[in-house]
Amino acid sequence: MTVNIGSESGSTNWVFIGGGNMAAALIKGCEKKNFVEKHNIAVSVQTGKSAEKWRKQGYDNVFTNTLEMLETYPTAIYIICVKPQVFDEVVSSWPVNSRPKFIISVMAGVPLKTLSEKLPFVSGNTTIVRLMPNVASSIGFSASTMCYEKNDKIENQEVFVECARKFAECVGTVELIPERCFNPAMAIGGSSPAWTFMYIESLADGAVAQGLGRAEAKRLAAQAVVGAAQMLLDSESGFNIESQHFGLLKDKVCSPGGTTIEGVRTLEKNGFRSAVLEAVVATSKKADDMAKSLSK
Ligand SMILES: NC(=O)C1=CN([C@@H]2O[C@H](COP(=O)(O)OP(=O)(O)OC[C@H]3O[C@@H](n4cnc5c(N)ncnc54)[C@H](OP(=O)(O)O)[C@@H]3O)[C@@H](O)[C@H]2O)C=CC1
Ligand SMILES: O=C(O)[C@@H]1CCC=N1
Structure with a gap:
């Protein structure tokens, strides 16, 4: 058939x-x-x-x-x-x-x-x-x-x-x-574009605050995110998403005593990873709650 x-x-x-x-x-x-x-x-x-x-x-x-x-x-x-x-x-x-x-x-x-x-x-x-x-x-x-x-x-x-x-x-x-994993997957696959747009907007805002033009800042921020994601997905970058840790690529960008590590330090101080992780958990839990209330 x-x-x-x-x-x-x-x-x-x-x-x-x-x-x-x-x-x-x-x-x-x-x-x-x-x-x-x-x-x-x-x-x-x-x-x-x-x-x-x-x-x-x-x-x-x-x-x-x-x-x-x-x-x-x-x-x-x-x-x-x-x-x-x-x-x-x-x-x-x-x-x-x-x-x-x-x-x-x-x-x-x-x-x-x-x-x-x-x-x-x-x-x-x-x-x-x-x-x-x-x-x-x-x-x-x-x-x-x-x-x-x-x-x-x-x-x-x-x-x-x-x-x-x-x-x-x-x-x-x-x-x-399997359906039991659907809600956390939904948080990443379905919802995270919204947060990624927020992240890109924040990148641009930061650069604008330091004097870069808005249009250039927006284009640069979006392209930087595309490039970083593509490096994770495209094995031509030398990265194997199945077996390697994302931190390997992060470390390549952070020169000792350089600029990027100062940004990493600031993000860590402000709970960046925890904020993202908790957003995924909250989103997934919200879907769990919706499922429960619909089944009543
Ligand atoms: N937005 C997203 O990024 C994603 C959304 N989803 C899911 O997709 C679904 C829709 O979301 P989204 O498209 O954002 O919502 P929207 O509000 O944009 O669209 C909902 C649509 O449903 C129509 N509608 C409302 N009542 C009825 C009815 N009784 N019969 C037929 N049509 C009706 C509305 O009509 P009208 O236009 O006239 O108001 C509208 O066109 C949600 O369940 C969401 O969980 C999943 C993945 C991502
Ligand atoms: O916000 C929502 O409920 C929908 C599901 C995933 C993305 N948007």
Whole structure:
């Protein structure tokens, strides 16, 4: 069995419930790689204003009524892209006779168990994949994670999981992980871009405080972060991410008695590492709490 994905099929088959930041980033990234075309996509949003925005960008299959969209595309791949707080509303918009084969949820803090329990119309023959992409999906640089519950009783489950993986790879990298690790992975893969933007902004502010022009400071700061991350990922740098410690590269930058080590000293004094580590823990715990309150 094959799943007709994206532009391979002439029909609309990627149905996004929620058309905000994350849906827009995923769709943009997939279109960039010719994985889907506009006519393969349907989107539902809450407000007429958002619907108009999508239509102006050339999407015809735009709905402000999720029930109507799901009834129009009963056999599509559904991607749930609403806020977790809105999930119950989406559940109430699900057609009673719907028997989807494949659902992808990008919602933070909504476990697989809750998804299958809250979607009562979904049959035991539905593959549900949790995917946690990030905003860089729009340019093909997401660091995504995905998980699902293996169930041999579900027909062609491996085909749908492979389809989810291809979708995720289209917008960046993807790690298949057990669900018990999903929330800490979400903190890094999904949330950390926000903190990285803050870090880059702070770098630029520091240089501006010392007299560098804002535009140069912003470009330099962003490029310095890209270069550093690339050195960790690209073994051409001589660094092996599997076996070596990040401190090796840090030490190469810190000349004895030099300038950088003064910055390291200041960061350590101000709790830099601890602040980042605690941000990851707090974010992961927040997702744990959301999962608990949703299951009540
Ligand atoms: N933002 C990010 O970087 C990431 C987000 N996520 C996850 O993605 C999900 C969406 O987040 P994000 O895109 O940022 O949120 P947004 O607020 O940008 O988008 C939410 C969308 O849902 C729509 N909506 C609200 N109610 C309904 C409804 N009943 N039926 C259909 N659509 C509805 C909204 O419509 P309208 O536009 O009309 O208001 C909006 O388009 C969240 O669950 C989040 O955890 C995951 C990874 C990263
Ligand atoms: O802030 C959030 O809840 C979502 C999940 C990951 C990134 N944004």
